[in-house]
Amino acid sequence: MKPTTLTRKQEICITAARLFKQKGYSAVTMRDLAAEVGVKAASLYNHITSKEEILNEVILNIAESFTQGIQDIRLEDTKVAQKLEAVIAQHVHLTADNPYGMASLNNDWMHLGEGKEKYLSLRSTYEQHFREIIKEGKAQNVLKDIDEEVILFSTLGTLRNLYLWIPKKADLQRSKLIDSLCETLLNGVKTA
Amino acid sequence: MKPTTLTRKQEICITAARLFKQKGYSAVTMRDLAAEVGVKAASLYNHITSKEEILNEVILNIAESFTQGIQDIRLEDTKVAQKLEAVIAQHVHLTADNPYGMASLNNDWMHLGEGKEKYLSLRSTYEQHFREIIKEGKAQNVLKDIDEEVILFSTLGTLRNLYLWIPKKADLQRSKLIDSLCETLLNGVKTA
DNA sequence: ATGTAAAACTAACGATTGTTAGTTAATATT
DNA sequence: AATATTAACTAACAATCGTTAGTTTTACAT
Numbered sequence: 001m002k003p004t005t006l007t008r009k010q011e012i013c014i015t016a017a018r019l020f021k022q023k024g025y026s027a028v029t030m031r032d033l034a035a036e037v038g039v040k041a042a043s044l045y046n047h048i049t050s051k052e053e054i055l056n057e058v059i060l061n062i063a064e065s066f067t068q069g070i071q072d073i074r075l076e077d078t079k080v081a082q083k084l085e086a087v088i089a090q091h092v093h094l095t096a097d098n099p100y101g102m103a104s105l106n107n108d109w110m111h112l113g114e115g116k117e118k119y120l121s122l123r124s125t126y127e128q129h130f131r132e133i134i135k136e137g138k139a140q141n142v143l144k145d146i147d148e149e150v151i152l153f154s155t156l157g158t159l160r161n162l163y164l165w166i167p168k169k170a171d172l173q174r175s176k177l178i179d180s181l182c183e184t185l186l187n188g189v190k191t192a
Numbered sequence: 193m194k195p196t197t198l199t200r201k202q203e204i205c206i207t208a209a210r211l212f213k214q215k216g217y218s219a220v221t222m223r224d225l226a227a228e229v230g231v232k233a234a235s236l237y238n239h240i241t242s243k244e245e246i247l248n249e250v251i252l253n254i255a256e257s258f259t260q261g262i263q264d265i266r267l268e269d270t271k272v273a274q275k276l277e278a279v280i281a282q283h284v285h286l287t288a289d290n291p292y293g294m295a296s297l298n299n300d301w302m303h304l305g306e307g308k309e310k311y312l313s314l315r316s317t318y319e320q321h322f323r324e325i326i327k328e329g330k331a332q333n334v335l336k337d338i339d340e341e342v343i344l345f346s347t348l349g350t351l352r353n354l355y356l357w358i359p360k361k362a363d364l365q366r367s368k369l370i371d372s373l374c375e376t377l378l379n380g381v382k383t384a
Numbered sequence: 385a386t387g388t389a390a391a392a393c394t395a396a397c398g399a400t401t402g403t404t405a406g407t408t409a410a411t412a413t414t
Numbered sequence: 415a416a417t418a419t420t421a422a423c424t425a426a427c428a429a430t431c432g433t434t435a436g437t438t439t440t441a442c443a444t
Binding site: 029030031041042045050 | 431433
Binding site for chain 1: 390391392393394395
């Protein structure tokens with residue numbers, strides 16, 4: 001393992017994620033991927049065992065980061081408002097670091113084979129942690145009495161789509177983006 | 193044209209949209225679609241000319257509804273806040289009426305052939321109308337001084353994902369959902 | 385320099401893809 | 415009842431899919 005340089009397998013997975021975002025998992029052929037890596041299709045199999053394994057690698061890594069991250073946030077000894085801000089910040093950071101992986105996670109998870117159960121479990125756990133934070137917020141009267149699911153999926157809906165426009169707005173600094181998103185998602189867009 | 197009963201072509205497109213949501217356009221084969229319609233694959237071609245035409249039919253119809261709708265809203269003689277609520281309501285209605293088409297529009301537009309330009313143009317026009325409403329809101333001090341793009345894509349991010357959870361929350365009445373979404377998106381989730 | 389292992393290559397496989405050709409059955413029109 | 419049209423069918427096509435087998439080149443340790 002060389003942490004400094006990139007394994008060929010990692011290079012393949014990163015390239016694959018980029019193609020998956022462009023055309024979707026099913027429309028990307030091993031020959032497409034090979035050409036982009038600069039190699040013949042058969043050569044890929046010296047580094048990976050199947051196309052499906054690539055998807056597993058791309059999606060599960062990022063999914064685990066999200067679920068582990070929100071679990072840590074939930075257990076932090078901070079106020080609910082700070083936890084919500086931390087969740088938003090995590091989404092921005094993980095998405096900015098890996099927008100292509102986020103696209104695959106959002107759009108191609110159903111093509112996972114063996115790893116689909118694991119993914120669905122991670123997603124369910126993530127949502128459950130988020131729900132608990134929201135419940136805590138409502139109990140402490142920090143959050144309004146709006147349907148939990150509406151709060152959850154409204155917020156998550158915006159955050160899940162970050163991968164679509166973060167690359168276009170590279171000029172927008174991360175910290176400024178996080179601030180704007182927190183203000184927008186938590187306090188709304190209308191003036192008081 | 194029989195408006196009361198369903199054309200075979202329409203039936204094919206509706207079935208196709210449902211499959212496109214499940215597996216994505218590329219992963220749905222004409223044999224899959226035919227089996228679901230209850231017919232052999234070759235028979236589909238008595239009603240459609242290609243797989244791509246189906247995608248055009250599914251996506252462009254709904255895209256036109258959105259763009260026409262927001263244009264009407266923008267020209268309404270109402271306050272900005274009402275326009276924003278109308279945009280949210282339109283999203284809920286169009287999505288609830290056709291969640292599968294919305295999924296295809298979100299995830300499979302890049303597989304459009306001839307119709308891709310038209311789609312991109314419609315989407316661009318839609319976003320431009322939305323931007324203008326936001327500008328109007330900021331000018332009248334109805335909206336906070338937050339980056340326009342953040343407001344646009346934050347709101348749109350939530351609305352674009354409605355198709356993912358509207359079917360699961362069929363119990364949630366439309367009008368109640370619209371109210372909750374307006375409150376959440378416009379006034380935020382935190383207590384004042 | 386020499387040998388070894390990693391990673392590239394060519395060639396091909398069986399399966400599946402969207403689609404067409406040609407034909408038969410069902411439906412509607414005269 | 416005869417005919418014309420619509421829509422189903424079977425069969426097959428060329429192309430492309432993920433993947434494997436076998437071979438050659440590259441890179442590095444000795």
